[in-house]
Amino acid sequence: MKKFMNAVDRILAESLDGFAAAHGDIVALHRNPVFLTRAKSPVKGKTALISGGGSGHEPLHAGFIGRGMLDGVCPGQVFTAPTPDQMAAAAKAVDGGAGVLFIVKNYSGDVMNFEMGAEIAGVDNASLVINDDVAVENSTYTTGRRGVAGTVIVERIVGAAAEDGADLAACKALGERVNAATRSMGVALTSCTVPAAGKPTFELSDHEMEMGVGIHGEPGRRRVALGTADEIAATMLQAIADDLAAKPGQPHLLMVNGFGGTPLMELYLMYDSARRWCAGRNLAIARSLVGNYTTSLEMAGCSITLSRLDDPLIGLWDRPIHTAALRWGC
């Protein structure tokens, strides 16, 4: 296992220390239990948004704390759900009097722990579960579909609305609407290596890829021969567009998300394949996002996400945002 680290059991703590030090103008790190908030928190009167989940998906979620997106984040150990006491402490810290929305990716451990955290938080709260991955229905760690890179789009759009004054119920309803309009699928060219395991999660030959892979390296739809970028994009987008019932002329956000080990040059090439596929079906691309946003440690691979964004949603996407990983307009 070749990783930059000092000791397996200090990876998360040291990485969070580095993140908080590098972005002290945006975030604050809290310990015992571990959670992160905005540097200036709580924001009085604003609906607060908390997300979290296992680590190893950086910049998800801590990279999305800041104006126009999240208020707090609860990071678990690598690929391990955070604990209820983290959520409860984070909720108390970020509540500005307007309640807290928990944004949870659909994995059994996360859903269960966020439910328990919500019960003991002692502040007004609601929960929103993200399940954008069309690859499989029930899976290794889920009942129902997995939550993957589409989470970034939901967190950003609901974050913009919360910044603009939307109340807790409105934020939850908006998040459900964006989640329902968002579909993703991923593909892996290599495995990742969980530090505590010390060896690759799965093995792929030099001529294979895992189509529909999950963001923890869990199995997808099928193991297939390595295809061209155009073939890979077509397979993923056909599944996504069919499931979304995407129609010509509707505006979409097209996201190509790297899993951590794929260079930007290849991600932009995949974006080119994806946009040409969309153009061939008259699916309008109103906004784009290309980069490493929901990763799986050092896995080589990517996911494609389509999100149907009509006018009010595009306006929210464009609102000012200032986080470690996404910034514009401020």
Add this chain to the structure above:
Amino acid sequence: MKKFMNAVDRILAESLDGFAAAHGDIVALHRNPVFLTRAKSPVKGKTALISGGGSGHEPLHAGFIGRGMLDGVCPGQVFTAPTPDQMAAAAKAVDGGAGVLFIVKNYSGDVMNFEMGAEIAGVDNASLVINDDVAVENSTYTTGRRGVAGTVIVERIVGAAAEDGADLAACKALGERVNAATRSMGVALTSCTVPAAGKPTFELSDHEMEMGVGIHGEPGRRRVALGTADEIAATMLQAIADDLAAKPGQPHLLMVNGFGGTPLMELYLMYDSARRWCAGRNLAIARSLVGNYTTSLEMAGCSITLSRLDDPLIGLWDRPIHTAALRWGC
């Protein structure tokens, strides 16, 4: 070779097409010869900045086109210098009447071709050569030191000054000053694979790393046993700080740059090691940058850069910037 691609000879063109399509609000792609400019170009009366070099280092350089940084970029094939006709065409396109500064990383092919490009450009111009890598003196592709991730810092600070109205001579002098105050060193945990070669550039065992590696996978100082993050940071920072004659109390920018295959979680952990090393020597960290900014395809590894930024330079670093890869303040 496992890469997202359709054909080896179309990788660069398709990646650039994707990049230009994803960022059409910021950049414009020109063909025959290939170069990129700002979407709105030239900027009348502003000193124009052009950079470029071999591809495979994304987001360097095209990701740095935009307000507060570059006006144009000439991308070569992977790890191959661009040609003089690209520089000449780019210079003509971006010149707003105040001349063009070519910012060139110190590799023999780049330096030679930029010199020829400058001669045939037909516009007032000057050149600035970046050589921040302390690892080796003469090397595989250079006479003198290599230009690596410190290039980002030079391009950004000179870009801010140019936006504020600095003339060609002032931009060149400022760039020389920042380059002289900037030092970098890199380490590789794995090789990269140049698409046209189809196999890794070099081989490392599971217990080795290449200390002082170049951004094309060229040899560094020595091949050594894999160390801890703290040991790696100490080796690199000792070489950097000695060469820079860094003194306690002086303000520095600390950059931890990923080479493309290293996840953000590890980069922030390396940043934590680096900042603790600096704190132990009372080297002040005034600004930080952590992420994949000067990559080597999918190489796992990173570089550390220290740049001594006194007050006017920090002010320029903080000025509004709007590029695909760096954004703040606008």
